[in-house]
Amino acid sequence: EVQLVESGGGLVQPGGSLRLSCAASGFTFSIYAMSWVRQAPGKGLERVSSINNLGVSTTYAASVKGRFTISRDNAKNTLYLQMNSLKPEDTAVYYCVKNPGGNIPTISETKSGSWGQGTQVTVSS
Numbered sequence: 001e002v003q004l005v006e007s008g009g010g011l012v013q014p015g016g017s018l019r020l021s022c023a024a025s026g027f028t029f030s031i032y033a034m035s036w037v038r039q040a041p042g043k044g045l046e047r048v049s050s051i052n053n054l055g056v057s058t059t060y061a062a063s064v065k066g067r068f069t070i071s072r073d074n075a076k077n078t079l080y081l082q083m084n085s086l087k088p089e090d091t092a093v094y095y096c097v098k099n100p101g102g103n104i105p106t107i108s109e110t111k112s113g114s115w116g117q118g119t120q121v122t123v124s125s
Helices: 107-111
Strands: 003-007 010-012 018-025 034-039 045-051 058-060 068-073 078-083 092-098 119-123
Touching: 003 092, 018 034, 018 092, 018 119, 034 068, 034 078, 045 068, 045 078, 045 107, 058 068
Parallel strands: 010 119
Antiparallel strands: 003 018, 018 078, 034 045, 034 092, 045 058, 068 078, 092 119
């Protein structure tokens, strides 16, 4: 059974940083691309970032490019999202997603993947 457990969320002031982690189990982590997807209050889903199975290819939403960094440790079965220069508009529930394949996925592929339970990030003074 696929299990994805996010951690690291919380309350942070604008301009601050957080590092999210996603502990994966129940599948061969190194085979699959992974993504972070967020949902802000009253808004739709936004795919924040994706990383391929080997960690050598990444993509970012325009809204976070230059501020967020996705990475993975295949030896530890863990996905990360380093978030710097946080803004109030980054407030959302952040989900870790296992994609169906190893390459950078399409948005549709990410939506059809396996999702964690999410972790809340709140950026506020």
